[in-house]
Amino acid sequence: GAGVSQSPSNKVTEKGKDVELRCDPISGHTALYWYRQRLGQGLEFLIYFQGNSAPDKSGLPSDRFSAERTGESVSTLTIQRTQQEDSAVYLCASSLSVRHTDTQYFGPGTRLTVL
Amino acid sequence: RKEVEQDPGPFNVPEGATVAFNCTYSNSASQSFFWYRQDCRKEPKLLMSVYSSGNEDGRFTAQLNRASQYISLLIRDSKLSDSATYLCVVNMGNNNDMRFGAGTRLTVKP
Numbered sequence: 001g002a003g004v005s006q007s008p009s010n011k012v013t014e015k016g017k018d019v020e021l022r023c024d025p026i027s028g029h030t031a032l033y034w035y036r037q038r039l040g041q042g043l044e045f046l047i048y049f050q051g052n053s054a055p056d057k058s059g060l061p062s063d064r065f066s067a068e069r070t071g072e073s074v075s076t077l078t079i080q081r082t083q084q085e086d087s088a089v090y091l092c093a094s095s096l097s098v099r100h101t102d103t104q105y106f107g108p109g110t111r112l113t114v115l
Numbered sequence: 116r117k118e119v120e121q122d123p124g125p126f127n128v129p130e131g132a133t134v135a136f137n138c139t140y141s142n143s144a145s146q147s148f149f150w151y152r153q154d155c156r157k158e159p160k161l162l163m164s165v166y167s168s169g170n171e172d173g174r175f176t177a178q179l180n181r182a183s184q185y186i187s188l189l190i191r192d193s194k195l196s197d198s199a200t201y202l203c204v205v206n207m208g209n210n211n212d213m214r215f216g217a218g219t220r221l222t223v224k225p
Contacts, residue, residue, distance in 0.1 A: 042217025056212060091158060106158035
């Protein structure tokens with residue numbers, strides 16, 4: 001069946017430009033996560049959506065970062081006025097429900113390069 | 116203290132060796148624990164969940180110590196294909212909000 005998909009797979013942009021990254025979770029998954037992974041580093045939690053509840057934005061590194069999700073469908077992560085330190089792979093994951101035992105399924109990521 | 120901490124390694128071991136990783140977590144209310152595997156330039160994938168009684172899946176054994184707030188992963192009879200980064204994942208209390216450790220890199224050599 002279809003897994004988590006992300007687009008674009010690669011994005012090269014110039015410093016100061018805005019970028020928008022998209023995540024399509026597995027159908028029926030109510031929880032959706034965004035992570036950032038810099039080269040050779042671990043996953044850095046950014047934001048978490050659970051159904052229609054207010055998202056947990058505690059991991060967003062600055063006010064240049066924002067994310068939206070409509071219902072239990074697509075999510076977009078927007079980075080405004082990109083900086084070179086924003087260069088990383090941005091990973092999206094989804095899981096089935098509110099149960100804390102549920103597995104997260106990851107998308108292939110979007111590799112962002114800010115020149 | 117970080118929410119989830121792991122020894123970054125790298126661990127370099129010969130084929131057939133036994134290797135163990137530990138992971139400590141800060142939230143005493145955490146109830147779910149997982150090990151994920153991430154191959155180079157790939158997305159993480161679930162390796163195994165960690166149950167309170169400990170669990171085993173082939174060459175892999177996971178243990179949980181709630182009193183000391185750590186989990187462990189033991190790999191026996193290492194294979195070349197085990198080379199990867201192993202990520203410890205812990206939920207933040209009784210919800211589906213998960214936190215990943217930075218990962219432990221393992222290289223198994225011939």
